[in-house]
Amino acid sequence: MKRVFIIVLDSLGIGEEPDAALFKDHDCNTLKRISYSGNFRFSSMKKMGMGNIDGVDYLQPEKRPLAAVARLQERSMGKDTTIGHWEIAGIVSPSPLPTYPDGFPDDIINEFEKKTGCGVLCNKPYSGTQVIADYGDEHLKTGKLIVYTSADSVFQIAAHTNKVPLEKLYEYCRAAREILKGKHAVGRVIARPFTGEHGSFTRTADRHDFSLLPPKETLLDALKAEGKTVYAIGKINDIFAGRGVTEHIMTHGNTEGMAAALGALDKDFEGLCFINLVDFDMLYGHRQDIDGYAAAFAEFDRWLPSFTAKMKKDDVLMITADHGCDPGDSHTDHSREYVPLIMYGNNIKPVNLGTRSGFCDIAATVSAYLHSGYRGDGESFLDDVLKPTDDEKKLCDAAFSAMANSYSPYSGYKVGAALLCSCGRIYTGCNIENAAFSPTVCAERTAVFKAVSEGIRDFKMLAVCGGKDGKISGIFPPCGVCRQVLSEFCDPDMPVLMMKSKKTFDRKKLKDLIPYSFSLGK
């Protein structure tokens, strides 16, 4: 049973992206900023290898990290929660969600008034607590709805529960959602009910988000359609407007989110558990609270070993973020930053993947790991991080043994190949040279021809190694002729292991080695 747990540390960016200026950001680095706080703790995350990530040179690197790591650059033109999570789930958004620093245009407000039959107050960016203090009385007197926004792509409606029953407020939100389409497709319409008397209005816990539907199929949709579990913890369900989610728990804050994540480890399922820890952003990033942010990071760092200790053999954990929100930069808004990726599990090799373009590579990689058909906008890096399986180890041993039989008096290079067939048999081959040079046959073709001549044409994997004096020296990628021969019989997705030593290899797919093989108009 394969399970992937993605934990989003909401807003934990690791340094400005090259195009940060386009987003009015400079000198932002959320992780670096909090690392100077006395509350910062860097123990489990250090062991994972967070200090080895590109650009994280202000934290100690780890000699023997436990996890694969990468720095991910956002391909979407946005820096908000919705777009960030959509990209993690496979969708690149070419334009940001609309924001309204001067309030919503008249045509939107007029239509909203027509649909709801209520007038509108405020219509400006405003603090949520201040807006009810300033407009609460007038709202109660006139019945007009308090509409406001923020630096985020949100249309918020505040109403007193005595004046507008909760269900009615939700109905107004749905009406707004209907109107806010096309270029006015805001990320979220938010119901903001409040209670209390003049001078002491307070917001209730019945806030509800009406999110924009993802514009294309996400990893979540695909997994659900394939019958796998998609378990959402925290605001994930809202971010995807519930789409592609099979089960969800709404949590209040990081502590509850982390407890729910531990609870998810006890469940039996195949698929994805997608967790958002919101406090980093909501309580500390926006409020420019560096020490609070650092303390929340320390709490996570302290908690992490309790999670990894409970992980099962085929579980994979991915820790990442959706954007930055530097608590020490010049504004309270999000920041356009790279995000970290830490990928840990029994099946995962601790490699450093450098800097990759696209959070969406996460979706492609999870999809490949869970054998889903989902592709999305990203590229899988699974082949770079997966530890050798038992089949792969066996095949590498066979290729290495076959190398010894090489007949190569002219070049001196011994090459061995091993081909795993669907029936489980392994056919090996070596290079066989000839004094006339051109009759020479490569190791790969020897293996293929042996198998085909015995009636076997169904192949699952190939391993190749080569070198001089019986030792593997460098990789020996199959030559063009062998690639063409392999493409005649093998699936384009068939893994090809190009061995670097008896136990290590670069894992490629046949289609990566020969994307356009010759075919008779197939």
Ligand code: THU
């Ligand atoms: N060789 C292979 O066995 N496989 C290949 O795909 C490329 C080359 C062998 C042929 C020759 O005996 C030696 O490597 C040096 O070219």
